[in-house]
Each structure stands twice: as structure tokens, then as C-alpha cells.
Amino acid sequence: MAKLRIRVDQDKCQGHARCKSLAPELFELDEYGNAHEVGDGTVPAGLEDKAWLAQTNCPEIAIEVTEE
């Protein structure tokens, strides 16, 4: 499987926190509850499905998943 990288677009994120609930290993929330990718956004092997799940449940379409 290709290596995935995620990024949360800070202009789009409104803090629904769906990603944090679906993929807590990949996202963290700041003090306002807005989401950020953990580290540099590299998705560890085995968590690819969770990355896509978070992406497809974000109401603001704020999560980008790229294949490297």
C-alpha cells in the first residue's frame, strides 16, 4: 500500500472533531478544539483506513490525504 500523508486545512477546519474521534492516533486538537495532523502528517502503516475514514467524515472537507 502506498504511504499516506494527511494535512488539516486550518482555513477550513471548524472543530467538528470527527477526525479526532475516528482516528485519535492521527489527529490532535488545540485549546479551541480545532484539529491538526499529528507530527508531519505521515500515516503509520496499518492506519491507512482510519486516515480515509477521517477524510470522508469531515463535514468541512478540511482533510487532505495524499499518496506518496
Added chain:
Amino acid sequence: MSDSPSASYLPEHPKVTDWVHDFDHTDPVWTDDPFPIWETLRAASPVVHTERFLGCYMPTTYQAVKEIAYDTEHFSSRRVIVRDVRPDITARAPPITSDPPEHKPAKQVLLPPFTPDAMKRLEPRVRAICNELIDEFIADGRCDAAACYTKHIPVRAIAHMLGIPEKDGDLFIKWIHQILELGIKNDEELMNGVREMTGYFMAHLEQRKLAPGDDLISQLLRAKGPGGQALTDEHVLGSLRLLLIAGIDTTWSAIGSSLWHLARTPADRERLVAEPALIPTAIEEFLRAYAPVTMAREVMKETTISGCPVKAGNMVLLSFPAANRDPAMFPDADKVVIDRKENRHAAFGLGIHRCVGSNLARMEMQVAIEEWLKRIPDFRLDPAGKVTWSEGTVRGPRQLPVLFGKNA
């Protein structure tokens, strides 16, 4: 529908015969079962219009709802309820009634107390509240789940957050009924509700200034605005008004609709009892299919939405619930699929006005359903009773008679 004695003198709206050109979200047919109406409206146009409410549009597709929610230039949030009248704006409730640039700083002060982590700290108390409520009726084998369970959970949770006696919740329920249901057609009821609520909170504000605590009222009094200055009393009162109006019958409705669905869908009930880990996913689906909250906007400048012209001076009924039923966005939109994997539902809104209490609502829903299913895994609607639904802006069961235990 209303259980208030004053409801008898409300002016009646003419019965709707042409939904596409004369829709009315307070019509009893809509209140009872809005879903086929939305389907009719969506088939007619992405945006429909009614002359009622002094002129009002309704976007019917997910796309049109989204366009309006994201467009704060043409659509103002200064009025967030579609009503018969449009009196001068006096009682603001920032940030829900704020537009940019005032919106962001007003919202920033409210966000930290409502993060998922903050809700985790509140969760044990909510779990206890649910069990205290169930203790009251479980031996009876029957209850009105709306009156005895779903109604009290958000009221007590918010009272707990505000550091206010949980028993004062009955007052909250009365004000909300006056403002959100009776107030659509009766200005006097609305003003009475707002006035009483303001007086009540003003007393708590004065008290917290003398003896601050860790509660949310004290936190708001300590919070700093964008220029580093403290919030005015009026701002704090407005935000408290918002928490009460937005945080109670909404979640009460969402929990109620979830239980209503489970009472009449044994397969889903049995699956959640057997697989409690699926409950968070099911909650998202209940939020999609039975989204309780319809918001409003006021058109400030003429524009076009999904190809439809929209004129200034009209209101907009911003129906997130109808967006959530759009088959162009959700396959099998009219089916409740409790393990739906892709679910970008808009129950908490889209764009900058995303519900500030969404993490609270989700936690309350999850805990309320978990605790109910643990203790009452088998239940059904009481065939001798009647389920009734709230009218207007927030939709959920207001009477929900169910049988269980010895009557199951």
C-alpha cells in the same frame, strides 16, 4: 403542538395546500412528518420561497444549504429564528447571532470549555444523571421517555456546568418553550421568557463576581475579549442565553429521536446492545437522519444560490435536517443505516457557525443511549400512547411513551 395553556390564543396559520410555493415549518403536517415534504420541495427546486413569515426562502439540497452557510457576506445571522414578526433586535446571543468580524472573538471565548477533553471531565456526572433518572421509573415498566428522561439530561448537565442548582432546570425548560415554540407566533411570550431568563442570570453574575468559582459563568467573567478587555455583562448574559436556548431542547430532541428510532427498530436495538462499540457511529447516523436543528439567516444583499435568485429582506430557513436527507449527498438518504461509514452530515451546521456545543451534545447522546440500553435493552413504543413532536425550529419527540421490563 403545545402543552401550554396559553397556546389556545396563538394566531393560526392557514393550512398549507401548496408546499412548493407556500411552505410553513409550523404547519402540523410538517411537524408530524417533514420528510416527504422536503422530498417534494427538493424535487421542485434547490431553493423554494414562501410569502409567509414576511418572505422566506428554504434551500432544499445539501449543496444549497452549504452555499448559504458559508456565505456570510450575503446572509446575516443576526436573526436565527424564522418567525411571523421581525421586531428590532434587542436580545443578542453572541456568537450565534454574530457576523464577521465580531463572530470569531465571541466564539473563541466559548470554545475552550467545550472541547472533547473538557466533556470527558463532565461525562461521569452525566452518566450519574442518566442513572438517577432511570432509577425513578424503571420499576414501572413504562414511562414517557421524553418527559422523564431525555428532557432532563441536557438541562441538568448545563446547570452543572454553570454551577447552578440542577433543580432550576424546570425554569430553563419553561423559558425555552416560551422562546423557541410559543415565541414564533407570540412576541409577548418570547419577551417574557427572555426577560425572566436575563433577570435570573444577572443575579448569578453578581454572585460570581463576589465569589468566583470554576463554573462556566465564572470562566466567562474571567475571559478576555480581542483587545484584552473583560467581556461586558451584556455579552456574558447573551452567551448564557445562547447556551440555554441552544443547548437544551436540541440535545433533548436528539436523544429522544434516537430512542424513538430504537423503540421501533428491534434489529438496530439488538445490534447496539450486542455491539456497544458501534454506538458512536450510530449516534452520527441518528444525528444525520433526525437532525433536530433548523437555523435561519437574513438575506442582506441580493445573490444567487444554486442558480436561484435570492432577494434581500427575506429570511432563510436553513434546514440542516433537509440537507442531511439529500440523496445526492447520502446514498439511501431516507434509510437509517447505523453503521454508515461515510457521513459528512451537517447536523451541527457548516462553516463558522458550527455548533459550539457539538462535543457536549455528542457526549450526552452517547452516554444517554449507553446507559438506557444497559438497563433497558428491550423496549417498544406504547401502542396505547401517542408520540408528539415539537413545532418549529427544533424537532424532537415531546411525548414518547414506551413499554419495557414486565411490559416489554
